[in-house]
Amino acid sequence: xxxxxxxxxxxxxxxxxxxxxxxxxxxxxxxxxxxxxxxxxxxxxxxxxxxxxxxxxxxxxxxxxxxxxxxxxxxxxxxxxxxxxxxxxxxxxxxxxxxxxxxxxxxxxxxxxxxxxxxxxxxxxxxxxxxxxxxxxxxxxxxxxxxxxxxxxxxxxxxxxxxxxxxxxxxxxxxxxxxxxxxxxxxxxxxxxxxxxxxxxxxx
Amino acid sequence: xxxxxxxxxxxxxxxxxxxxxxxxxxxxxxxxxxxxxxxxxxxxxxxxxxxxxxxxxxxxxxxxxxxxxxxxxxxxxxxxxxxxxxxxxxxxxxxxxxxxxxxxxxxxxxxxxxxxxxxxxxxxxxxxxxxxxxxxxxxxxxxxxxxxxxxxxxxxxxxxxxxxxxxxxxxxxxxxxxxxxxxxxxxxxxxxxxxxxxxxxxxxxxxxxxxxxxxxxxxxxxxxxxxxxxxxxxxxxxxxxxxxxxxxxxxxxxxxxxxxxxxxxxxxxxxxxxxxxxxxxxxxxxxxxxxxxxxxxxxxxxxxxxxxxxxxxxxxxxxxxxxxx
Numbered sequence: 001x002x003x004x005x006x007x008x009x010x011x012x013x014x015x016x017x018x019x020x021x022x023x024x025x026x027x028x029x030x031x032x033x034x035x036x037x038x039x040x041x042x043x044x045x046x047x048x049x050x051x052x053x054x055x056x057x058x059x060x061x062x063x064x065x066x067x068x069x070x071x072x073x074x075x076x077x078x079x080x081x082x083x084x085x086x087x088x089x090x091x092x093x094x095x096x097x098x099x100x101x102x103x104x105x106x107x108x109x110x111x112x113x114x115x116x117x118x119x120x121x122x123x124x125x126x127x128x129x130x131x132x133x134x135x136x137x138x139x140x141x142x143x144x145x146x147x148x149x150x151x152x153x154x155x156x157x158x159x160x161x162x163x164x165x166x167x168x169x170x171x172x173x174x175x176x177x178x179x180x181x182x183x184x185x186x187x188x189x190x191x192x193x194x195x196x197x198x199x200x201x202x203x204x
Numbered sequence: 205x206x207x208x209x210x211x212x213x214x215x216x217x218x219x220x221x222x223x224x225x226x227x228x229x230x231x232x233x234x235x236x237x238x239x240x241x242x243x244x245x246x247x248x249x250x251x252x253x254x255x256x257x258x259x260x261x262x263x264x265x266x267x268x269x270x271x272x273x274x275x276x277x278x279x280x281x282x283x284x285x286x287x288x289x290x291x292x293x294x295x296x297x298x299x300x301x302x303x304x305x306x307x308x309x310x311x312x313x314x315x316x317x318x319x320x321x322x323x324x325x326x327x328x329x330x331x332x333x334x335x336x337x338x339x340x341x342x343x344x345x346x347x348x349x350x351x352x353x354x355x356x357x358x359x360x361x362x363x364x365x366x367x368x369x370x371x372x373x374x375x376x377x378x379x380x381x382x383x384x385x386x387x388x389x390x391x392x393x394x395x396x397x398x399x400x401x402x403x404x405x406x407x408x409x410x411x412x413x414x415x416x417x418x419x420x421x422x423x424x425x426x427x428x429x430x431x432x433x434x435x436x437x438x439x440x441x442x443x444x445x446x447x448x449x450x451x452x453x454x455x456x457x458x459x460x461x462x463x464x465x466x467x468x469x470x471x472x473x474x475x476x477x478x479x480x481x482x483x484x485x486x487x488x489x490x491x492x493x494x495x496x497x498x499x500x501x502x503x504x505x506x507x508x509x510x511x512x513x514x515x516x517x518x519x520x521x522x523x524x525x526x527x528x529x
Binding site for chain 2: 029030033035036037038039040042097098099103106107110111113163164165166167168169170173
């Protein structure tokens, strides 16, 4: 794609395709329920979707550094904000429909997976609120160290999922494997191994 | 006490085709060749197995039991398409999709332990002893959803009596079919459940009039995904106690660990009575979603002690139900 028009088209394509899970969730929730326990199903779907967008956000930098695919870079913030969006919907359905809002405190105290999920959300919210360009400029070096908290968030999110496994841990293991891979790619030693053949694609 | 662990190459009784069925099939094939063309009715009759015949006969004369409720029944499609039957997968839709891979006819039940009449019984034998009735029970899943289901079957007490358990029979344990070739969930590498699925009750719980053995629902034979052809229904306990597709009953003096107790002892106890005051460690049991639930009507209702069957309270007199959850 060349020129401003082309770039705009790609942006809109990304923006709309990333919103597809939202429209799918609306469709399941209000038009054609997927089953008799649709609130729970949509809740879990939105949670999974938020996790996937978090992993996509985390894969942007390794894709650029190790595979030379830099085009995704422009969409890193968009992917991260979508993750926050889906996480917010997930959280609202939990405390708005699945349990009483008045049970918020009790749930946080009594259930470690809820607490861990809520902590992850607070981190994501902080990252989302500081994501505009002017915040980036204003915060300078501190912006980068704050946004490293995404690594903490992804571990918390994984724990949130793993703690809810019942009978079968296959799904949590799959997400865990991707998480570990994406984190490993940030370890300087592992990075070096990749970089040997890829000079010219370094520096952030 | 001897626990026989069958090797995987050893066919379970349910896998062996009885000679009568085998011969019937021969006879039927011969018939259809000589007759050339068969009327539909004649064909259906000729193709019927002894179990099908017994089920059909019993299902045509079902008595309505006083054990019923006026609450709205969960539609048939949900009862038969939203299931937990981990032997076929972990998604609620998996059992409806894959349970047809299980062979439920012929079916037999192996009875062992402290009883006078142990041995292997075919399901049609068992059916011939029993009067069949319909009971409408609430089913409360430990995952905090619930249904109202019209089951068809007979009381567990009437079955147990037939086997004449002795005084040493303090517990009754049940086992689901174990057949990884037919049950894809049993082939999963990530399962934290040990197969075969094992459940049990104290003898006095088992012979309580509410304990029920179902062979059907909504007036029809049980669909495979609902635990065909023979399952337990214990309405005052969480759903996972109501073990499906039963191939073994054991009368024991000592208590075994059930499958869920082994998998997560801090979360699932032997009794697992529905109790709004004792939370699951990971979620509250105060409320339940009566299915179907939707965004327009989440249908959250308070959970009742013993799932609204207070007549069982006597079984637990003097017991701390927080400790014996």
